[in-house]
Amino acid sequence: MRRNGLVVVSTIKAVALEKYGSPDDLRLVDLPEPKVAPGEVLIRVKAAGVNPVDWKLAAGYLDAIMEVRFPLISGWDVAGVVERVGPDAGEFAVGDEVYGYVRKDWAQNGAYAEFVSAGVRMLAKKPASLSWEQAAGVPLAGLTAYQSIKRVGITAGDTVLIHAAAGGVGSFGVQIAVALGARVIGTASERNHDFLRYLGAEPVAYGDGLTERVRHLAPEGVDAALDFIGGDALEVSLPLVRQSDRVASITTDEVVEHGGHYVWVRPDSADLTALAELAELADAGKLTTHVDRTLPLAEAAEAWRLSASGKTRGKIVLTI
Numbered sequence: 674m675r676r677n678g679l680v681v682v683s684t685i686k687a688v689a690l691e692k693y694g695s696p697d698d699l700r701l702v703d704l705p706e707p708k709v710a711p712g713e714v715l716i717r718v719k720a721a722g723v724n725p726v727d728w729k730l731a732a733g734y735l736d737a738i739m740e741v742r743f744p745l746i747s748g749w750d751v752a753g754v755v756e757r758v759g760p761d762a763g764e765f766a767v768g769d770e771v772y773g774y775v776r777k778d779w780a781q782n783g784a785y786a787e788f789v790s791a792g793v794r795m796l797a798k799k800p801a802s803l804s805w806e807q808a809a810g811v812p813l814a815g816l817t818a819y820q821s822i823k824r825v826g827i828t829a830g831d832t833v834l835i836h837a838a839a840g841g842v843g844s845f846g847v848q849i850a851v852a853l854g855a856r857v858i859g860t861a862s863e864r865n866h867d868f869l870r871y872l873g874a875e876p877v878a879y880g881d882g883l884t885e886r887v888r889h890l891a892p893e894g895v896d897a898a899l900d901f902i903g904g905d906a907l908e909v910s911l912p913l914v915r916q917s918d919r920v921a922s923i924t925t926d927e928v929v930e931h932g933g934h935y936v937w938v939r940p941d942s943a944d945l946t947a948l949a950e951l952a953e954l955a956d957a958g959k960l961t962t963h964v965d966r967t968l969p970l971a972e973a974a975e976a977w978r979l980s981a982s983g984k985t986r987g988k989i990v991l992t993i
């Protein structure tokens with residue numbers, strides 16, 4: 674916008690960090706509205722999903738592999754309304770309700786804000802049957818589960834072991850695998866066993882004796898295993914799976930040495946229809962988001978502390 678011959682950049686409210694830090698360093702601030710590049714749209718954020726990577730990135734744990742620019746607005750998961758359409762981004766129109774995993778090539782202008790810009794390839798129409806909060810919880814975790822499931826080729830009749838089945842990634846993994854016709858054995862602590870049954874999985878407690886508990890349910894072992902937590906999940910999985918190329922991990926690349934797959938979720942994987950497929954599953958009543966906690970944007974620090982506790986059932990979401 675031009676006023677008195679000067680370019681005036683409008684500002685937006687956002688939660689940001691000035692440098693790498695902890696939840697205590699998050700500040701609610703005014704920052705320039707993000708630019709809307711060719712192929713991008715500007716989204717008025719209704720809700721932003723919280724993922725463990727948000728606070729890990731902000732703490733500097735990914736510094737060796739990811740470009741981070743400050744002030745950093747965290748958040749890669751968004752559900753909101755298209756406010757403006759950038760050059761040659763006609764796939765969406767002003768007013769469209771969208772959701773997406775809006776990770777760009779470097780981290781800076783994320784979704785913990787009133788507005789975020791994103792390439793159309795990262796977006797899909799929001800599932801009509803999910804609330805803003807539920808939709809914002811889907812993209813990163815849902816795509817991680819989806820891409821992991823594709824990598825190990827889960828099909829109807831498979832028995833699959835899912836570690837951390839009650840978490841963000843795991844809860845979507847269970848629902849997608851069940852929708853594909855698989856039998857799912859999921860690990861969680863006792864307090865989440867009813868939740869896992871509700872999602873369609875057979876629950877087992879993690880910790881000492883896990884291998885025996887899985888063998889009790891599946892004496893022949895399992896067809897595929899998904900490590901969504903780390904720790905001893907890979908070690909437990911390998912002897913239980915008949916083919917090691919049907920093991921995927923999202924937490925350690927050690928899995929590759931054993932013939933399995935290391936998955937780092939991509940917003941623009943070869944399969945660009947994945948987000949739309951997740952929306953279809955949701956609208957068919959086969960996938961939903963259990964929102965563990967909803968907090969206002971200004972309480973992002975509390976959301977990070979809860980996420981870091983490792984006890985999230987489903988998703989934590991910020992509303993804007």
Ligand SMILES: NC(=O)c1ccc[n+]([C@@H]2O[C@H](COP(=O)([O-])OP(=O)(O)OC[C@H]3O[C@@H](n4cnc5c(N)ncnc54)[C@H](OP(=O)(O)O)[C@@H]3O)[C@@H](O)[C@H]2O)c1
Nearest residue numbers: 725817837839840841842861862879923936937938984985
């Ligand atoms: N590579 C990638 O692309 C990618 C993508 C997304 C996430 N990740 C990483 O994957 C991990 C999981 O992400 P998330 O978003 O699902 O996390 P999350 O939602 O915070 O996971 C919390 C869940 O983990 C369960 N849990 C904790 N310790 C467990 C154990 N030893 N065995 C089984 N379950 C356990 C908890 O269940 P109980 O309360 O019952 O213990 C809780 O439900 C994180 O480390 C995250 O950074 C990687």
